[in-house]
Amino acid sequence: MGFFKTLSRRKPNDDELIAQGEESKLARVLGLPDLTLLGVGATLGVGVYVLAGSVAKNQAGPAVIISFLAAAIASFFSVDFSNWNIPKANIPADKNGGEGGFAPWGLSGIMAGAAKCFFGFIGFDCIATCGEEAKKPQRNIPLSIVLSLIVIFICNFGIACVLTLMWPYYDQDPEAPFPYVFEKVGWPIMKYIVTIGSLFALSTSMLGAMFPLPRVLYAMASDGLLYEFFSHIHPVTKTPVLATLVSGVLSGIMAALFKLDQLIDMMSIGTLLAYTIVSICVMILRYRDPNPTVFEHPSAQKRINGIQNGTTAPLENKPVAQKTILCLSTLFNLSGSKYVTSTTEYVAEKASVAFTIMTGIICFLLTKGEDSLIDGPIWIKLLLTFELILYIAIYTVISRQPQVLPDTVFRVPLVPFLPCLSIFLNFYLMMKLDLATWVRFFVWLGVGTFIYLTYSLKNSKEGIRQRMKEVSERKAFAAMKMADVSQGIKNENFVSSKENVAEYS
16 A cells, blocks of 8 residues: 555545444433533633733733623623723833724734634534534534534623723733732622632633543544554443543643643644644535546536547647636536536545645735735735735635535535635634744644654554455455466367367367
């Protein structure tokens, strides 16, 4: 098996695994309320007590995580809308308040804060790791993710308003914003309530954060991509015990080695990349030919038969202008075909890859060369204009291809618009993170690549299945070859015998 073929192999879906006799060892006990509360609890945590003040002061991005109900209700009695429109002249000289107003650092500051505040939405994806423990996973998992995001957004938005309305943004405490704000407004009792409440809230968040990692380790170990002991299931609790213990120890070591803002950035960049990959997969799967060996559309089969019979001239024999028209017709599906074929799948897949690469380039230019784009030479603006035109053209190519609409309870709407928008926003937020975060990220990728090359390649269960299949196919081919050779020898002997008989006669 070739190396690149090995890297591109895919795991069979659940239906194929069940057909092969493989079923989950985990107990299906989680319903819709369990999954929703798990997502909310895993997401809402440290951000409400630390991240909100840090971002409000340093990046002016109003995104905080959660506060308990008593603090939220009490806080609204101290709302002062003038804190949302503080003139620059009113900012003390010893405070870094930017240009004042509602967005003191402009759009750039808002997006930089959004990249940091993305940490406040990390955690709900733990619901997706519960596929083997959820009841009716095809319905409950997507629905619980949507419900969790709605609750999380309401909490984030409400607390961001409360925190910045109660006290000026430039005087927020990035380490403990809520106790500091309540002390400033003269409510010391609420300061202690918030501090004590954080201990209970963070314990829930910690439990939710520790839930998905053991499941990921278990799933990878079950597929042979990680060391086998991670797939051990406790006979009583039906949970991956060893994976839970190891992930807890590793989490503690990481917390001891890195500062909070470093951990936030590392989680943000890793999660953004994962969301980008998911968006790319959504596009590729939506345009994939469900049966690449069968032509569902009769005109497609007719064209293929025409080429095979010589009645249709091959593309190489056509004039350049006609070649160009045919290529454009294929790329933009000018015929308006509604049927997915291997050709449309190929075009959509390559266009998705090109769109992702162009997104990375454009987001890099928008974030790192912002000043040059505004005040730089004309050739930079022309280059960006050309890239944007090419970018839109690639998106048009993707959107013109026919789709396969899966017969499922829940499917992503507005494809390819939503996946493409997700890819763009994810890349833009990733580019807003500092260089040190990227260095730590690539070091982490290097560790994962080392494990994959030294262990996963040899022990992957799907790889073992494919190798056994190839061996059996080679044996069958060799047996057929031997049978052909034997038949040939018999035929030669028969002909030789007839010739001998004729000669003797």
